[in-house]
Amino acid sequence: MNSLxxxxxQSVTRRHFFxxxxxxxGKLALxxxxxDTLGKARPAHFAPKAKAVIHLFMAGAPSQLELFxxxxxxxxxEGKPLPPSVIGDQRYAxxxxxxxxxxxxxxxxxxxxxxxxxxxxxxxxAKVVDDVAIIKSMYTEQFNHAPGQIFFNTGFPQPGxxxxxxxxxxxxxxxxxxxxxxxxxxxxGGISGGSALWSAGFMPGKHAGVRLRNSGDAxxxxxxxxxxxxxxxRDSLDLIGALNRRRLAIENDPEIATxxxxxxxxxxxxxxxxxxxxxxxxxxxxxxxxxxDPKKPSFARACLLARRMIERGVRCVNxxxxxxxAHSNVAGNVTNNARATDQGSAALITDxxxxxxxxxxxxxWGGEFGRTPMVESNPTLNRKLGRDHHPQAFSLWMAxxxxxxxxxxxxxxxxxxxxxxxxxxxxxxxxxILHLLGLDHERxxxxxxxxxxxxxxxxxxxxxxxxx
Amino acid sequence: MxxxxxxxxxxxxxxxxxxxxxxxxxxxxxxxxxxGPDRYRRSLYTYKKRSMxxxxxxxxxxxxxxxxxxxxxxxxxxxxxxxxxxxxxFLEASRKLGEWxxxxxxxxxxxxxxxxxxxxxRPPDSKEQNLMMNFYxxxxxxxxxxxxxxxxxxxxxxxxxxxxxxxxxxxxxxxxH
Numbered sequence: 001m002n003s004l005x006x007x008x009x010q011s012v013t014r015r016h017f018f019x020x021x022x023x024x025x026g027k028l029a030l031x032x033x034x035x036d037t038l039g040k041a042r043p044a045h046f047a048p049k050a051k052a053v054i055h056l057f058m059a060g061a062p063s064q065l066e067l068f069x070x071x072x073x074x075x076x077x078e079g080k081p082l083p084p085s086v087i088g089d090q091r092y093a094x095x096x097x098x099x100x101x102x103x104x105x106x107x108x109x110x111x112x113x114x115x116x117x118x119x120x121x122x123x124x125x126a127k128v129v130d131d132v133a134i135i136k137s138m139y140t141e142q143f144n145h146a147p148g149q150i151f152f153n154t155g156f157p158q159p160g161x162x163x164x165x166x167x168x169x170x171x172x173x174x175x176x177x178x179x180x181x182x183x184x185x186x187x188x189g190g191i192s193g194g195s196a197l198w199s200a201g202f203m204p205g206k207h208a209g210v211r212l213r214n215s216g217d218a219x220x221x222x223x224x225x226x227x228x229x230x231x232x233x234r235d236s237l238d239l240i241g242a243l244n245r246r247r248l249a250i251e252n253d254p255e256i257a258t259x260x261x262x263x264x265x266x267x268x269x270x271x272x273x274x275x276x277x278x279x280x281x282x283x284x285x286x287x288x289x290x291x292x293d294p295k296k297p298s299f300a301r302a303c304l305l306a307r308r309m310i311e312r313g314v315r316c317v318n319x320x321x322x323x324x325x326a327h328s329n330v331a332g333n334v335t336n337n338a339r340a341t342d343q344g345s346a347a348l349i350t351d352x353x354x355x356x357x358x359x360x361x362x363x364x365w366g367g368e369f370g371r372t373p374m375v376e377s378n379p380t381l382n383r384k385l386g387r388d389h390h391p392q393a394f395s396l397w398m399a400x401x402x403x404x405x406x407x408x409x410x411x412x413x414x415x416x417x418x419x420x421x422x423x424x425x426x427x428x429x430x431x432x433i434l435h436l437l438g439l440d441h442e443r444x445x446x447x448x449x450x451x452x453x454x455x456x457x458x459x460x461x462x463x464x465x466x467x468x
Numbered sequence: 469m470x471x472x473x474x475x476x477x478x479x480x481x482x483x484x485x486x487x488x489x490x491x492x493x494x495x496x497x498x499x500x501x502x503x504g505p506d507r508y509r510r511s512l513y514t515y516k517k518r519s520m521x522x523x524x525x526x527x528x529x530x531x532x533x534x535x536x537x538x539x540x541x542x543x544x545x546x547x548x549x550x551x552x553x554x555x556x557x558f559l560e561a562s563r564k565l566g567e568w569x570x571x572x573x574x575x576x577x578x579x580x581x582x583x584x585x586x587x588x589x590r591p592p593d594s595k596e597q598n599l600m601m602n603f604y605x606x607x608x609x610x611x612x613x614x615x616x617x618x619x620x621x622x623x624x625x626x627x628x629x630x631x632x633x634x635x636x637x638x639x640x641x642x643x644x645h
Binding site for chain 1: 487488496527595603619622640
């Protein structure tokens with residue numbers, strides 16, 4: 001503040017001209033195109049199947065071999081290395097190519113009408129498996145967490161690009177004036193991909209995921225500070241509004257109108273965010289379905305909050321549960337993380353379905369890559385019976401929002417090492433998600449640094465087999 | 469005058485931000501809020517970490533330093549409005565502004581004018597001046613009647629606390645709009 005000299009308002013400088021006029025004139029021209037400056041709803045490219053997405057991102061990479069992809073053959077090979085012809089020249093984060101095979105840690109059984117096989121660590125998902133499409137043939141090029149997670153969420157392994165939620169906010173806008181279009185939550189440990197996972201990258205900041213926090217203010221600064229009562233806050237907003245409207249009348253800069261709206265939405269958020277977080281209106285059966293203690297932050301509570309957000313018009317919810325990185329004791333890791341996430345994820349499907357919301361809400365569950373059929377064991381690092389990172393093949397599931405229920409797509413070879421049928425790249429998945437939301441991934445572009453960018457870069461094919 | 473410390477150079481500093489910023493951050497965040505003058509350095513000196521950008525920088529479109537930008541975005545978002553209205557750092561700055569207002573001459577009108585000029589680098593027109601004065605008188609009356617408490621807003625300082633609180637409130641609103 002000390003360094004800001006008072007300027008003479010009468011002196012119009014060259015800088016003033018370009019800042020206030022040139023820019024302003026350009027913006028006036030744009031105003032017609034961008035009347036949705038706060039992100040109001042925009043039409044999709046074609047009729048969408050889903051209106052909203054709940055992305056349950058399992059950061060750290062869950063072991064597909066302990067959850068979805070049963071490989072009994074590994075038992076026969078346990079303790080022996082895989083043939084070099086299978087491994088080729090693949091490099092791993094920690095293990096060597098001659099690492100021994102580790103058999104699946106848990107028994108599998110068939111469930112539902114569809115007879116999909118799941119391990120006994122997913123008893124809740126087993127009950128809704130007829131609503132779920134499992135893809136067992138996912139692959140990626142990234143074999144370390146930060147680039148893998150950033151790639152999954154933004155389509156590029158380095159930070160700096162918009163994530164899925166930002167593309168949706170940009171492409172479709174918000175369906176509510178009371179909450180942000182895109183909300184991100186974190187319920188597990190530290191996320192190696194960091195804030196790039198919910199960042200708008202080179203897009204305007206309004207498309208970034210707004211973090212909903214587990215402690216303190218649910219949205220940063222949503223409560224008034226000490227000494228500011230409700231009347232002072234309201235009077236302040238009225239004063240700011242009046243001053244801004246006066247400037248708008250003089251300068252006619254649409255950004256001032258946006259600013260006025262932003263203040264009004266901020267005021268509404270002071271009510272709508274606490275209302276969203278207050279689970280008192282939820283029936284005891286619902287809390288029981290999710291296994292939620294309303295006072296305690298948890299993955300299940302985040303799932304319940306996600307349903308409440310969808311009901312209130314939020315476009316994209318990303319719940320990041322970090323902790324699946326099982327370099328040691330994969331059995332313990334999967335047991336704990338499945339216990340933390342299985343009931344909440346399955347309850348979300350049941351609850352959305354009961355309320356008629358599943359048909360236009362897409363739910364995605366999965367991590368950034370898979371885990372090796374070989375064991376990770378390292379006395380120096382005190383690791384045993386773990387699995388390393390495996391980008392060649394992994395599993396994830398999708399449900400609702402135009403996805404066929406009770407189906408499995410793709411398969412891995414009998415060792416769970418390579419994909420044997422129907423490879424699905426992460427760019428294919430991204431193209432499919434956008435397609436379900438009524439967006440053509442090749443037409444949804446954003447110009448930055450002199451060229452058009454896409455979530456799928458120059459790749460991606462819609463996975464038609466899973467469309468209902 | 470204001471709170472900003474003009475010192476050049478030195479190690480990064482940690483202005484206040486809520487504890488919840490550490491949620492889900494690799495390594496837990498570990499934000500040790502600076503005390504004393506380091507709380508009020510230019511934002512150039514604020515500590516940066518890839519996985520946990522400073523909340524306010526993120527909210528106000530600070531480039532992430534991962535790609536080159538020819539032009540920094542200047543968006544207008546509800547999160548910015550919330551920050552300006554409610555963030556601790558802005559409350560502290562408003563208090564300073566309230567204290568500063570109390571030292572200005574020219575009676576209430578002169579003070580309001582000085583405050584406006586200080587924040588917006590131009591004097592108010594007559595309508596703006598009236599809006600400011602109405603706001604100031606309404607809040608002053610509420611503090612004097614005890615309808616609202618002055619000290620939690622104004623903090624400890626020189627001069628009559630009710631007037632200081634009313635100027636703190638007015639100053640805050642002037643530089644936020």
